[in-house]
Amino acid sequence: MFHSKLDINIPKGSNILLSGPPLSGTSMMAKYICLDALERKEAVIYISTKESGEKIQKWVSERTDIKGLGIVDCISKSLRLKTNIEDSNSIKYVSSSVDLTGVSVKYSGLLERFWNIEEYKNIRVTIDSLSTLLMYSNVQTVFRFLHILTGRVKKIDGYGIFTLDEDPENPQVAPIKQLIDIIIKIEKNKIIFSGFGIKEEFEFEIKEGKLIVGGKK
Amino acid sequence: MIPSGIPRLDSFLGGGIPEGKTVMYLIQPEVEGEIFGMQTLYKNLEEGRKGVFITTKSDPQIIKENFEEYGWDISKYGDKLIFVDAYSSLIGSESDAQYLIKNPNDINSYSRIINEIVEESETIITFGSLSSILDLCGDDAIKHVEKWNKMFNANNAIGVYNFTNWPYSEEIKTKLNEIMNAVIRVGGIGERVILGQYYGILKVDWLEKAKGNLMFKIAKPGGVKAFIPKVLVTGPFNAGKSTFVRSLSTRSVSVDRMGTTVALDKGHIEYGDITADIFGTPGQERFDPILKFIANEAMGVFLIIDSTKPESFPRAKSMLEKTRAKGLPLIVVANKQDIQHALSIEEIREKMKLPESIEIVPTDAVKKKGVFEAFEILIKKIEGSG
Incomplete structure (x- = not known):
């Protein structure tokens, strides 16, 4: 199941682009989508280029159990948010958002833990956000990285959810769309799904720290 | 011969890496392989040789911390280890590295500095990630790598490359394989997720016949251990x-x-x-x-x-x-x-x-x-x- 409150059937193994103009709330939506999965005892690997792993972990822990949450933190080391940074069981650090090899090693380690050791069979991998990766690396480099990651998502029958703070129609990001099955657009108070023959719209609002979703439009 | 520092690899290489040769660790994405180049460098620093580390993905301070995670204190080698920083200019931050690449997107700026350094013979020149140099500078960078390798050969220096094997074109992969003296594959085992890691010999041009595969684990501290x-x-x-x-x-x-x-x-x-x-x-x-x-x-x-x-x-x-x-x-x-x-x-x-x-x-x-x-x-x- 993709989301317990959204009446939409997205096949497992799908890679999803979650896009919207800057400040439209793509990161927040990504977190709420992951939260819903964690509440249903699924596993989430959250690759963060915007917020520290600790901050994300805290946000989630205020809402649900963080047992199934693993984070790849791409900023704490490069911004020196703290000293003596060492990997913990659930937060892994990479040198910078340029280090896509490092990101792949860390998410792969978390996948092994969730899939093999803890036997989660529903895992989603989120990148928040592709826009940061594209700031530091060119689109071909990010494409090659995503080629590996989206392939992995298919192999484990999981979901890949990648945020993008710009219009996916932008020709600069066009190559990446080849790897994507479904596009979700955030427009004001609407979530619009398209792809795989799906075209659905839902209204939403965030109220008292909760995502409230309306019916199909 | 210098040691590779990787368990058992030297015996597969016929005793170690001969002076003037290049070794590429061809690393499958998602596999912790960049430690191979680091371990080769560290082992040789320990034995009193000089080394160079070219970083493209983080500043030298973070690289030092990455070495420390494996229990390797590289700060004690002082002038014996030179950093070439091709990262700081990319994000517009200051750098105190001995050599700063001002334009990491221009392969010529690497060549200038490598030319200068390589005159010191028997230096181990370690590329933290050749794939990211290729990503930054484009496919033409390979021609320069070929020239560097010739230069290492002429000066008895040793080139050690980490290369993440992203889905590049076959042309690039073939060319890279051609211009390296030895290629060691670092890969993962597992169908759905990676459950184990191994390295294996793909090419060693100074030996008539070379083969060998070994599973490994990464220990912190300790580095690559045969498994x-x-x-x-x-x-x-x-x-x-x-x-x-x-x-x-x-x-x-x-x-x-x-x-x-x-x-x-x-x-x-x-x-x-x-x-x-x-x-x-x-x-x-x-x-x-x-x-x-x-x-x-x-x-x-x-x-x-x-x-x-x-x-x-x-x-x-x-x-x-x-x-x-x-x-x-x-x-x-x-x-x-x-x-x-x-x-x-x-x-x-x-x-x-x-x-x-x-x-x-x-x-x-x-x-x-x-x-x-x-x-x-x-x-x-x-x-x-x-």
Whole structure:
């Protein structure tokens, strides 16, 4: 199941682009989508280029159990948010958002833990956000990285959810769309799904720290 | 020759890396492989050589911290280690590296600095990530890499490249393979997710024939360690299998009742640059199905016998046949050699009718005598068979 409150059937193994103009709330939506999965005892690997792993972990822990949450933190080391940074069981650090090899090693380690050791069979991998990766690396480099990651998502029958703070129609990001099955657009108070023959719209609002979703439009 | 610093790799390379040669670690994405280049550099710094580290993905300070994660303090090598920083300009931050690449997107800016450095001979020039240089500078960068390699060759310098094998074009992959003297693949095992890691020789142009594969694990601290995932310990009842497992292991668990093993012993060994998991089976015949089960996928076998009990040898021989049928590397461990009336190795060989090709190693597992010698002999056999 993709989301317990959204009446939409997205096949497992799908890679999803979650896009919207800057400040439209793509990161927040990504977190709420992951939260819903964690509440249903699924596993989430959250690759963060915007917020520290600790901050994300805290946000989630205020809402649900963080047992199934693993984070790849791409900023704490490069911004020196703290000293003596060492990997913990659930937060892994990479040198910078340029280090896509490092990101792949860390998410792969978390996948092994969730899939093999803890036997989660529903895992989603989120990148928040592709826009940061594209700031530091060119689109071909990010494409090659995503080629590996989206392939992995298919192999484990999981979901890949990648945020993008710009219009996916932008020709600069066009190559990446080849790897994507479904596009979700955030427009004001609407979530619009398209792809795989799906075209659905839902209204939403965030109220008292909760995502409230309306019916199909 | 300089050492690669990677367990067992030097023997696959014919003793190490000759001066003037280049080695590329071709790393599968998602596999922790960049440590290979780091470990080669660190090993040589330790031995008093000079090194260069070219970083494209983080500043030298973070690279130092990355080395420290493996227990390697590189700051103590002072001027012997030079950093070339191709990262700080990319994000517009300050750098205190000896060499700063002002335009990391321009391959010429790398060439200028590498030319300057390489004149110091016998330097180990380590590229933290050649793939990211290619990503930054475009495919034309390969032509420069080819020139650098010629220059290293002329100056007796050694080039060590980490290269993440992203889905680049076949043309790039072929060219890279051509211009390197040695290529070592660092890959992952597993269908849905990566469960194990190995390295293997793809090319060594200074040897007529080169091959070798080894599984590895990454230890923090410690770095790359050879990994033998399953070694079987078997033998008749009360031969001292559990004691042998305990003596070898850094940590071990035994499932037993009234002092004898009824399920299995499991131990984890960390010895030198090797880690291994060993499994001991109970000796009684009713447990033979377990023996068969564990012998599947095992990489080598210790057959433990009690040197004071020749009456148990026929049973030992039948267990040996059961595992030997699978063609696994095997050695016989003649335990309890400390006891006065213990049979000698020659007597045991004769009584068990063992051919010379099967090695018998004397041990006293209680006092840990001979157990690590036995381990080393078996590991050599396992590697030989690989």
